Amino acid sequence: TVLGQYGYGKHPDVLTSMEFERMLAPMGPTGGEIVKPSTGKHPKNIFFVLCVGSRDRRFYRYCSRFCCMYSIKETYQAINHGIKDVSVLYMDVRAYGKGFDAFFDRTRQEGAKFIRGHPAEISPNGKGLVVRYEDTDSGKLKKAKADMVILATAVRPSEGLEGLAEALGIEVDEDGFLKTEEAQGGVITTSRPGILAAGCATGPKDIPDSVSE
Structure with missing residues (x-):
């Protein structure tokens, strides 16, 4: 599956956006604290991966529409929780709603790094993770270390x-x-x-x- 390809279910520090959203909730399992499930400690950096399964002919060819903005919101929240090293891997940002572009700009001004590219593999690296991806601006294969990886997964038709x-x-x-x-x-x-x-x-x-x- 697309999630398995990116380490989900194999490493506890690879979460979906919905799981991360639950972690951010004051009434959630961590009381609103961002912690690594593997250790219970605060991560030093987080790597978001957008369009996981979306706009991909192998899985779901359509855009899931609202993933960009909720991922940007979660990025902003992570920075405001004191995690200053936050990266977002994206195809292109579809911030089409009122005020969305301004919020996107504000998140970048807060220090979030947005990387245009495609993920290749996410695998364990000692006590952390390594994200291998194609940087589409340079055409080069690159890698980045991460304490946590958040996957913005495709929206699918509901069961039933x-x-x-x-x-x-x-x-x-x-x-x-x-x-x-x-x-x-x-x-x-x-x-x-x-x-x-x-x-x-x-x-x-x-x-x-x-x-x-």
């Missing part, structure tokens, strides 16, 4: 969506989401008259887009 669509007689698209068309007035219709759809049932969306639908 295919069964629900079959029960209702609704078509799904090639990615497994409900197949839709926009009707007059902006209403999102399915392949069956009278049945409408909204939110992530039709594809990856953030909260404002889901609410507006």
